[in-house]
Amino acid sequence: MDKIQFKAESKRLLDLMINSIYTHKEIFLRELISNASDAIDKSYYKSLTDNNVVFNKEDYYIRISVNEDERTLVISDTGIGMTKEELENNLGTIAKSGSFDFKENNEQKDGVDIIGQFGVGFYSAFMVADTVIVKSKTADSNVAYKWVSSGADGYSIEECEKDTVGTEITLKIKESNDDNDYEDYLDSYSIKSLVKKYSDFIKYPIKMNVKKRKLQEEAEENKEKEYVDYYEDEILNSMVPIWRKNKNELTDEDYENFYMDKHYGYEKPLKYMHVKVEGLTSYNAILYIPARASYDFYTKEFEKGLELYSNGVMIMNKCGDLLPDYFGFVQGLVDSADLSLNISRELLQHDKQLQFIAKKIKDKIKSELLSLQQNESEKYEQFFNAFGKTLKYGLYSGFGANKEELQDLIMFYSSSEKKLVSLSDYVSRMKEDQKYIYYATGENVDKISKLPQTEAVLDKGYEILYFTDEVDEFAIKILMQYKEKQFKSISSSDLELGDVNSDSKSEEEIKENADIFLFMKESLNGKITEVKASKRLKNHPVCLSSKGELSIEMEKVLNQMPDADGNMKAEKILELNTNHEMFNSIKNAFDNDKEKLKKIANVLYNQALLIEGLPIDDPVQYANDVCELMK
Numbered sequence: 001m002d003k004i005q006f007k008a009e010s011k012r013l014l015d016l017m018i019n020s021i022y023t024h025k026e027i028f029l030r031e032l033i034s035n036a037s038d039a040i041d042k043s044y045y046k047s048l049t050d051n052n053v054v055f056n057k058e059d060y061y062i063r064i065s066v067n068e069d070e071r072t073l074v075i076s077d078t079g080i081g082m083t084k085e086e087l088e089n090n091l092g093t094i095a096k097s098g099s100f101d102f103k104e105n106n107e108q109k110d111g112v113d114i115i116g117q118f119g120v121g122f123y124s125a126f127m128v129a130d131t132v133i134v135k136s137k138t139a140d141s142n143v144a145y146k147w148v149s150s151g152a153d154g155y156s157i158e159e160c161e162k163d164t165v166g167t168e169i170t171l172k173i174k175e176s177n178d179d180n181d182y183e184d185y186l187d188s189y190s191i192k193s194l195v196k197k198y199s200d201f202i203k204y205p206i207k208m209n210v211k212k213r214k215l216q217e218e219a220e221e222n223k224e225k226e227y228v229d230y231y232e233d234e235i236l237n238s239m240v241p242i243w244r245k246n247k248n249e250l251t252d253e254d255y256e257n258f259y260m261d262k263h264y265g266y267e268k269p270l271k272y273m274h275v276k277v278e279g280l281t282s283y284n285a286i287l288y289i290p291a292r293a294s295y296d297f298y299t300k301e302f303e304k305g306l307e308l309y310s311n312g313v314m315i316m317n318k319c320g321d322l323l324p325d326y327f328g329f330v331q332g333l334v335d336s337a338d339l340s341l342n343i344s345r346e347l348l349q350h351d352k353q354l355q356f357i358a359k360k361i362k363d364k365i366k367s368e369l370l371s372l373q374q375n376e377s378e379k380y381e382q383f384f385n386a387f388g389k390t391l392k393y394g395l396y397s398g399f400g401a402n403k404e405e406l407q408d409l410i411m412f413y414s415s416s417e418k419k420l421v422s423l424s425d426y427v428s429r430m431k432e433d434q435k436y437i438y439y440a441t442g443e444n445v446d447k448i449s450k451l452p453q454t455e456a457v458l459d460k461g462y463e464i465l466y467f468t469d470e471v472d473e474f475a476i477k478i479l480m481q482y483k484e485k486q487f488k489s490i491s492s493s494d495l496e497l498g499d500v501n502s503d504s505k506s507e508e509e510i511k512e513n514a515d516i517f518l519f520m521k522e523s524l525n526g527k528i529t530e531v532k533a534s535k536r537l538k539n540h541p542v543c544l545s546s547k548g549e550l551s552i553e554m555e556k557v558l559n560q561m562p563d564a565d566g567n568m569k570a571e572k573i574l575e576l577n578t579n580h581e582m583f584n585s586i587k588n589a590f591d592n593d594k595e596k597l598k599k600i601a602n603v604l605y606n607q608a609l610l611i612e613g614l615p616i617d618d619p620v621q622y623a624n625d626v627c628e629l630m631k
Contacts (some may be wrong), residue, residue, distance in 0.1 A: 065209065
């Protein structure tokens with residue numbers, strides 16, 4: 001039989017498709033199975049218009065066979081089959097798609113959801129096969145035809161023997177080499193895994209004769225039991241996707257089992273969402289909120305995204321475009337027949353359908369989280385402890401572009417409620433005379449509760465939000481206000497609480513203290529912006545406050561970053577409690593021993609740094625000063 005050259009394309013084009021279009025060689029099996037499913041669909045559609053054709057679903061299936069000795073992998077179907085002309089037109093012309101033409105001609109029929117549209121999926125077989133043999137027979141013909149090709153050199157077509165209607169594709173698998181290992185495509189277990197991964201929800205059974213082992217039933221006495229091999233037909237795919245079932249058919253256990261089966265997590269999810277949308281862009285989705293963060297969630301290695309299917313065929317394992325980064329913890333999948341795919345069905349063109357689905361999913365996730373927050377507070381706290389930080393980063397990123405989306409979802413520990421509370425809850429409890437939402441920053445709740453700066457705010461009966469994540473204050477600075485209430489750090493220099501030290505001071509005493517404060521500031525050699533009498537301290541002798549946009553806590557965070565040079569400095573103010581007995585020692589030293597006052601200033605400044613969790617510049621000098629003052 002003479003070899004026929006490919007009609008429309010050159011060797012270069014075929015090489016391009018085989019080597020460039022598909023990222024992973026294993027995709028070939030998905031493509032061939034999808035084509036087989038299309039062939040069965042065509043038989044079904046034909047039965048709708050031809051009374052002579054009876055479609056009995058039990059007679060239609062896809063079969064995979066592996067022969068390791070002959071290095072062949074066979075994918076066959078009981079579908080519509082192809083004539084000699086169709087073999088030549090569909091397989092002899094690269095990028096000629098019979099499925100696409102069929103869909104175009106049957107656009108008005110319900111249920112036309114042919115998977116293959118571009119006519120290149122078949123040629124992915126050459127990524128793993130030296131030779132591809134296609135045998136096909138239609139119901140209208142007594143003659144079968146065989147199409148054979150070894151790649152871009154061309155193909156041949158001739159009559160052949162085939163008893164049943166349908167198509168059989170035989171791949172002669174390549175020999176492995178240093179660059180590529182092809183043995184997996186001759187391994188039954190690997191083939192089963194690929195079917196499960198990419199084609200689990202093809203609606204027709206995918207069968208394979210699978211090798212199994214069992215104990216030999218009869219064995220001679222006193223002889224060790226032996227195992228014997230046998231073969232058994234096994235259906236490799238689930239066929240009916242859970243997301244296409246009606247919600248009232250499914251139980252919590254069904255959703256939880258699916259979550260486990262897909263390896264989204266290893267314990268029950270906190271929440272699941274089953275979404276069905278019909279319209280110009282239709283899709284089904286099952287989304288899960290895990291009970292806890294995976295070990296790599298807050299690392300660069302974590303890859304967000306949902307599985308993406310088109311008519312039950314997996315297109316992408318992780319479609320990151322379907323989730324914003326701040327909802328990257330969500331697991332699950334989306335299935336839609338309305339997406340615009342590129343010819344390899346691996347990558348999505350960024351079209352309106354995808355954007356529409358992504359927006360709807362984002363809105364659904366937010367709605368479910370708000371519902372969880374309002375109706376199942378314990379579950380929401382569990383969720384927030386696991387993923388709250390990523391919501392805060394989302395609030396901060398993009399210069400606050402997502403703050404309207406996320407501000408109602410974030411929570412902080414409350415000084416009065418002793419648990420996590422939302423900003424909405426906080427504002428609802430604010431006192432009539434309260435102007436600000438007050439917050440304090442620190443390493444943990446216990447350390448924050450001991451800060452001297454909390455005294456005055458708590459004495460006023462105001463609630464304080466405790467910020468313990470490094471991103472908290474940055475996020476709040478971006479948010480600026482919530483329900484027209486501005487945020488105020490308890491360490492801010494302009495706290496505006498009034499003077500808790502209400503004893504009146506004479507002008508002479510104020511002037512005298514001013515001289516003391518100026519001397520202490522100068523003795524600290526530029527480490528602070530100002531020394532002043534505190535209006536917030538009641539029992540504690542000293543604290544630091546700051547002014548300007550850069551707070552003391554933000555200084556700590558920025559200077560801990562890998563590329564930090566340590567030059568990020570907040571404008572610090574040293575505040576002294578003039579009603580504390582310590583201040584009498586300060587006045588006495590100012591009058592009688594200014595060298596001693598320098599040591600006192602240094603000790604108080606270092607104590608204030610330690611309270612804030614900041615390092616002191618010279619621990620040895622600090623220790624010496626403390627010892628000197630104790631004499």
